[in-house]
Amino acid sequence: MNLVRTAMLLAFMTALFMGVGYLIGGTGGMTIAFVVAAGMNLFSYWNADKMVLRMHRAREVDARSAPEFHGMVRELARSAGLPMPRVYVIDNPQPNAFATGRNPQNAAVAATTGLLDRLSYEEVAGVMAHELAHVQNRDTLTMTITATLAGAIAMLGNFALFFGGGRNGNNPLGFVGVLVAIIVAPLAAMLVQMAISRTREYAADRRGAEICGNPLWLADALRKIAGGGRQVVNEDAERNPATAHMFIINPLSGQRMDGLFSTHPATENRVAALEAMAAEAAAPAAG
Template identity: 55%
Template sequence: MFNLAKTAILMAVITALFIIVGGMIGGREGMLMALLIAVGMNFFSYWFSDAMVLKMTNARQVDEHSAPDFYAVVKELADKAGLPMPKVYLIDEDAPNAFATGRNPDNAAVAATTGILKILSRREFRGVMAHELAHIKHRDILISTIAATMAGAISALANFAMFFGGRDADGKPHNPIASILVALLAPLAASLIQMSISRAREFEADRGGAEISADPEALANALGKIHAYASSTPFYAVERHPETAQMMILNPLSGSGLAQLFSTHPPTAERVARLLAMAKQETNPRMG
């Protein structure tokens, strides 16, 4: 529940930031123009992102005959989660990773690399697929698209201010220094909020996946293994198309230190600790 509330608060904050920046830079007309630009940029991505990312990662569709174990795990978990059976894809990469995509549960797909199938046990892989199905159940593609739309609108307003300067509701120009500061800082703030929303959704998918699989420890162990292998095993498709990195269960391009502020995923150690705490709580429930 905390991560759901956090996501709602962050969405409200980025919306408020858009309203404030829009009012400062372009007034109502500027806000509308920036929003239309951002919606246009993200509409295509929302409707066709699944096909795009599957093509970028060279994923090939499999079924119960070509990948019986993989397919069976997804089918069992989808039934448990009350979801339609998603399409299932395999990526011929040694790097261990997986992702889910699709604009809604009726148009969804899950994909995994051949590398993840090699290093994980069936139990651990089941935990990973439960995490991906939680993303589908929570409609995280829609949430991330809305966040990207607002962040894109703020960036469009900032670019407008950089070239033309800010104007108030009466059309009078703002202080040029203030306009420059807003133009520089507003997109940075929007990006930080967008990344924070992404991290909150990953925590929520971990929790939701643990509930679907009824095995938090399996996902914790899987994340630990993926993290260990990912640092030494390049994911060539993601390196060619870094925009797909944010969709993976573990971002293979994440940095450390201050770079974590702009990371799409929380630190793996924190995710593992939370999952193990869930497992401990299930093993030792409070006495009534």
């Protein structure tokens, strides 16, 4: 089912990319956009994880350079029945984390120094279990490729400012087409990102709580991360907003609403769901 959803997503994003090409350069522009999109889909499948890690200047760590963190991820992966992912640390004071990779055999998890410094061992374990849940649910390929294509669509929309407004006959809709390319196409790509992230975060929260063994670890972590995210600007994320949906909490400033333009569900709603899960688990014991 995930494979079908991923294929449908890639088809939609490719069609959107081609549509922007058509608005900029007519049939020729659409053809070029199709070739570029096909190449990007293939390239993203194999390399998007490396690109995202590089965007956020993540450095790989091992059992010698980060024994506690690396050991934690190893134990959580074993608990989840997953292969050991590559482990990265991002030198950034904002507490946050994400997972990437085309499949569980080629996955990577990354946490910021802000997360490792500000949260307790149990809270970090809750966060990394959430990220491993994304790996197990095979969300990482979809989320990573979407980030790559959404960024490309936004960039192509910007190109329309310079190449789409001429009266040389290549642009079939003239200035209206330019406006659509600049505003509507990137917005549509952003809405797809939001739909992907928002529907999958709750599932990853629940599975992550099962992996780490205590829903309240993740609930407490989400509260702290949300507070830290509002206080610390993540400059790398601000420069690469198309990757925002990959993080456990939106890393962009001013994005905490549970409305149409939020890439994540409201933290309060996620915490409430985890607390309800903990209460359900405690009820049989109490009885």
